[in-house]
Amino acid sequence: MAQQKLETPEELFHYQLRSARTMEQHSLESLDELHAAVSDTKLKKMFSHHADETREQIDHLEQVFALMGYDLTTAPSPATTGIKNQAAGILEKADSKLHNQIALVSALGNEHFEISAYTALIFQAQALGNADAAKLLTDNIDQEIHTSKELRSTLKEMLS
Ligand SMILES: [Fe+2]
Numbered sequence: 001m002a003q004q005k006l007e008t009p010e011e012l013f014h015y016q017l018r019s020a021r022t023m024e025q026h027s028l029e030s031l032d033e034l035h036a037a038v039s040d041t042k043l044k045k046m047f048s049h050h051a052d053e054t055r056e057q058i059d060h061l062e063q064v065f066a067l068m069g070y071d072l073t074t075a076p077s078p079a080t081t082g083i084k085n086q087a088a089g090i091l092e093k094a095d096s097k098l099h100n101q102i103a104l105v106s107a108l109g110n111e112h113f114e115i116s117a118y119t120a121l122i123f124q125a126q127a128l129g130n131a132d133a134a135k136l137l138t139d140n141i142d143q144e145i146h147t148s149k150e151l152r153s154t155l156k157e158m159l160s
Helices: 009-037 041-068 078-093 096-127 131-159
Strands: none
Touching: 009 078, 009 096, 041 096, 041 131, 078 096, 078 131, 096 131
């Protein structure tokens, strides 16, 4: 079936919300892979905690679908597919003593993409007049910002 062209701001929001579900699914898969790749106990704990938060974020996204009256569907998220593939490729090439660092950099890249995705979704939800949806999306971005700061300081500490 041919994809219908997105014509309105709400259709665009809907599509990007569907992509965000895929994005968070990729985060879960990626956190699982990164968890397996690292040796550092602190990092393993951090990735497990982020996976728990990601499950909460998926739940928030599903609540936004309900608030907007949308069916629960997904759309592709090629950017996060790329981030995941990039990490897998570098991990395969690199000695295991570099895996902690590679995992942190990949997780940081993923967080930054998620922050940009939620920034747009929050503004779009506000523009569509749905404050409750904007609030749920803000809860997600707040977690992503917190996580990115944590990853950044852990990476800095590791390399200094
Ligand atoms: Fe996330």
